[in-house]
Amino acid sequence: MPWNRVWEHLFLVLAGSGFTIIFGLALGITAYLCPKISKAILWSVDVLQTIPSLATLGILMVLFGGGKTTVIVGMVLYSLLPIVRNTHTALNGVSPAVKEAAIGMGMSRLYRLVFVEFPVAFPIIFTGIRISAVTSISVAVFGTFVGGGGLGDTLYRGIYIQNMKLILFGTAALMVMAILMDSLLNVVEKRLFKHSMK
Amino acid sequence: MIEYRNVTKSYGGKQVVKNLNLTIADGEFVVLIGPSGCGKTTTLKMLNRLIEMDSGEILINGKNVAEYNPEKLRRNIGYVIQQIGLFPNMTVEENICVVPKLLKWDKERMHKRVLELLELVGMTYEESGKKYPNEMSGGQQQRIGVLRALAAEPPIILMDEPFGALDPITRDSLQDEVKQLQKRLGITTIFVTHDMNEAIKMADRIVFMSGGEILQADTPEEMLRAPANDTVREFMGKHVAKTRMDDPALHCGDVMKKKVLTAESSKKTLECLELMSAREVDSLVVVDSARKYLGIVTIEALRERGEAGRPITELLDTSAPTVQVDEPAQQAFGKLLASKALNYVIVLDEQQRVVGIITRTSMSKALASVVWGVKK
Ligand SMILES: Nc1ncnc2c1ncn2[C@@H]1O[C@H](COP(=O)(O)OP(=O)(O)OP(=O)(O)O)[C@@H](O)[C@H]1O
Ligand SMILES: [Mg+2]
Numbered sequence: 001m002p003w004n005r006v007w008e009h010l011f012l013v014l015a016g017s018g019f020t021i022i023f024g025l026a027l028g029i030t031a032y033l034c035p036k037i038s039k040a041i042l043w044s045v046d047v048l049q050t051i052p053s054l055a056t057l058g059i060l061m062v063l064f065g066g067g068k069t070t071v072i073v074g075m076v077l078y079s080l081l082p083i084v085r086n087t088h089t090a091l092n093g094v095s096p097a098v099k100e101a102a103i104g105m106g107m108s109r110l111y112r113l114v115f116v117e118f119p120v121a122f123p124i125i126f127t128g129i130r131i132s133a134v135t136s137i138s139v140a141v142f143g144t145f146v147g148g149g150g151l152g153d154t155l156y157r158g159i160y161i162q163n164m165k166l167i168l169f170g171t172a173a174l175m176v177m178a179i180l181m182d183s184l185l186n187v188v189e190k191r192l193f194k195h196s197m198k
Numbered sequence: 199m200i201e202y203r204n205v206t207k208s209y210g211g212k213q214v215v216k217n218l219n220l221t222i223a224d225g226e227f228v229v230l231i232g233p234s235g236c237g238k239t240t241t242l243k244m245l246n247r248l249i250e251m252d253s254g255e256i257l258i259n260g261k262n263v264a265e266y267n268p269e270k271l272r273r274n275i276g277y278v279i280q281q282i283g284l285f286p287n288m289t290v291e292e293n294i295c296v297v298p299k300l301l302k303w304d305k306e307r308m309h310k311r312v313l314e315l316l317e318l319v320g321m322t323y324e325e326s327g328k329k330y331p332n333e334m335s336g337g338q339q340q341r342i343g344v345l346r347a348l349a350a351e352p353p354i355i356l357m358d359e360p361f362g363a364l365d366p367i368t369r370d371s372l373q374d375e376v377k378q379l380q381k382r383l384g385i386t387t388i389f390v391t392h393d394m395n396e397a398i399k400m401a402d403r404i405v406f407m408s409g410g411e412i413l414q415a416d417t418p419e420e421m422l423r424a425p426a427n428d429t430v431r432e433f434m435g436k437h438v439a440k441t442r443m444d445d446p447a448l449h450c451g452d453v454m455k456k457k458v459l460t461a462e463s464s465k466k467t468l469e470c471l472e473l474m475s476a477r478e479v480d481s482l483v484v485v486d487s488a489r490k491y492l493g494i495v496t497i498e499a500l501r502e503r504g505e506a507g508r509p510i511t512e513l514l515d516t517s518a519p520t521v522q523v524d525e526p527a528q529q530a531f532g533k534l535l536a537s538k539a540l541n542y543v544i545v546l547d548e549q550q551r552v553v554g555i556i557t558r559t560s561m562s563k564a565l566a567s568v569v570w571g572v573k574k
Binding site for chain 2 (some may be wrong): 096105107
């Protein structure tokens with residue numbers, strides 16, 4: 001069985017999710033801090049998601065050529081939405097009393113964001129991260145069409161040579177990966193937010 | 199000293215604070231009161247610059263608040279709001295330490311301060327220090343809210359309807375605690391409420407606002423005696439039932455007996471026994487040389503533990519009920535009825551000096567004067 005494809009897939013997911021988190025948080029926080037451009041940011045991210053992932057990858061391949069980079073960029077573009085939206089919504093949803101107290105205590109803008117608003121909003125942001133990470137597992141399957149490898153290769157080959165075992169292996173591996181990822185993040189979530197949920 | 203000078207603020211062409219002038223002395227407890235929307239919160243928030251005024255100036259000790267960096271200004275002004283706004287991601291200890299941390303106090307000093315503050319409101323670190331806000335009742339949360347505002351020992355504290363959302367019993371005890379703390383620490387306080395009873399209980403001076411203007415600024419007593427106009431009178435009338443026993447206008451000072459048998463703390467056992475038997479009483483109020491209240495000494499304590507030459511300071515009972523001379527008499531009556539051990543309540547003035555006692559007899563006399571209209 002092609003175990004190396006499993007590891008390859010895992011690498012794509014981790015790398016893709018890592019960048020998605022970084023960009024997603026950056027965009028979500030920017031949208032929160034600058035209400036003037038928040039509509040534009042949310043709209044763009046929304047639109048990206050409506051493009052079929054195969055089409056996104058196709059366009060990216062024209063720009064970047066084939067390979068893992070293309071897959072990772074595609075995954076980032078495709079799974080930004082839950083993180084950006086949850087970050088924006090959660091930061092906006094921090095209770096006005098908490099925000100006013102933070103200002104009234106004499107915290108600077110950055111200090112408030114880092115030590116109050118972000119931690120208070122984090123449970124909802126984390127849900128966004130979870131959704132995005134789990135989605136990226138299936139998005140990475142399309143990587144095979146641009147030469148990115150991963151379990152997409154296994155599935156595609158299984159279909160091509162009509163090998164049921166291979167197809168089942170690929171499918172099972174993807175499912176297990178998604179379930180493990182979800183429960184792992186679930187545990188982390190429970191650990192992190194014993195208290196902050198009201 | 200805080201001075202508002204010709205302060206004006208408008209929203210969309212409507213003036214919500216109109217050319218306001220107000221001077222507040224150091225250590226003064228000022229209560230802003232008035233109908234909803236009259237500009238109390240706006241007046242309060244212009245001081246710590248949560249709201250910027252349109253014209254005029256506010257000076258703190260002669261310096262215009264506009265000249266301060268707003269963040270630095272706010273770290274020196276305690277702030278308590280009705281919705282409490284504790285940080286849910288922080289423990290009680292961390293919440294209290296927010297401003298000290300911003301001021302870069304060292305860890306040890308912060309921890310010491312937390313212990314000290316919790317003790318002030320009868321909470322222990324072991325029990326509460328590591329708790330999160332959502333693990334506490336509303337009353338406890340607001341206690342922490344007050345402590346958080348006091349943490350860095352600010353000279354000024356602003357409170358915007360801090361007890362408005364609490365149940366009456368919790369509110370009552372928090373009012374007492376805050377008033378005591380404020381007096382003890384000498385913090386200049388501006389307190390917003392629309393509960394006249396609360397205003398009368400807490401204020402050194404009540405500032406009555408309506409439509410963005412000050413209609414009257416006076417002591418509670420004066421406000422009750424001579425409301426400046428019908429608006430004030432009506433507002434007071436709603437809150438103050440004039441002909442009742444629990445009339446807050448009736449103060450402890452009005453009903454107390456001024457002759458009190460006191461003993462100086464330098465006295466010894468035998469002198470006190472002598473004094474007690476001569477005057478046929480079973481306890482004495484012990485004061486220091488400045489007549490400051492120290493405690494009481496009872497005949498039981500003298501009999502059980504007294505010996506010739508032993509100073510009475512070693513036999514003091516400090517648990518006797520006391521009231522302040524300007525508190526509503528109702529307070530004293532409540533304490534008197536609740537107290538089993540002692541049949542009087544000791545009345546103290548602002549410097550904690552003994553000025554009188556209220557006995558059951560003084561209580562019934564006061565009752566009679568209310569019911570029969572007899573002059574006291
Ligand atoms: N940001 C704002 N924009 C427009 N109008 C405002 C704003 N803030 C306050 N106002 C108006 O200014 C007036 C005074 O408000 P303020 O909050 O000072 O009243 P208040 O005396 O504290 O009332 P309450 O007892 O209801 O808390 C009100 O009429 C209010 O509607
Ligand atoms: Mg208000």
